[in-house]
Amino acid sequence: MKLSQATDYAFRAILYLARQGVGEKVDAQTISEAEVIPKRFLLKIFRKLVQAGVVESYRGKYGGYALAVDPAKITLKDIVEIVEGKITVNRCLIDPDECNKRATNRCKIHNALAEIQQEVNQKLAEYNFAQFLD
């Protein structure tokens, strides 16, 4: 029941770019040093963020990354889902075949977990990166 290290790194990388402003390019090396994130690992995380359209990348000399979206429009939930996929508190909640009792909808515990999962998603969606800028 925890977020991965990669997600935590992504939070910090996005916040770093948000502080520079939308469209302001910074190279991975600089962010890696400032935020104490292994560079190759950070590059890997950035590829997901680029693919998702949250960040844009610039290749070649003087390349780097810049925020593509207003920080106020980027939530913690967005980043979590980009990096590690949708949150699933219990495996039964994704795929009924994962419930070895095949009782997903009849099981009150699973209904409770579904509610908790929704609550977590909602909470994560309440925080956007504009709020984290000092």
Next chain:
Amino acid sequence: MKLSQATDYAFRAILYLARQGVGEKVDAQTISEAEVIPKRFLLKIFRKLVQAGVVESYRGKYGGYALAVDPAKITLKDIVEIVEGKITVNRCLIDPDECNKRATNRCKIHNALAEIQQEVNQKLAEYNFAQFLD
């Protein structure tokens, strides 16, 4: 960001015992079959529940397990914590040394995650096993 299979099994085992009533003994084999849980694995989970005092065990022939506590007093949070320990949404929230920026208390993101963590704990604590008895 999900609960382990062991926790899910524990939920179902506790619910099974709750349906029998406090003090009503059932052997692991029966529960294993009814809830489709590997028996040896279930035995291992039960040891934690026994140690925590939620369940009492009876050894020897005609032994088994029985709920030791009123189901209304057992919450989802209790079981999660017994089986997999306290929930920590982000590793920084347990140990500041885990934050490679050493910024746990100054970091607004981590403060947000701390709030979400508390929310999850509170939600889990709102559900008790009496509520799940039809």
Next chain:
DNA sequence: TTTAAAGTCTACTAAAACAGTATACAAACA
């Protein structure tokens, strides 16, 4: 008082996930 059926304790193992690295490649600017 023996024996069979229960749980206990410790250790082991296979598979998946996590965290990070490496190597080769492509683009861009100077």
Next chain:
DNA sequence: TGTTTGTATACTGTTTTAGTAGACTTTAAA
């Protein structure tokens, strides 16, 4: 045209998860 940047793919070591195994202990009934 060469150096600096990101891209793509694949590899690797460690930890966690999920489950299994074997030897042992307890208990009740025959």
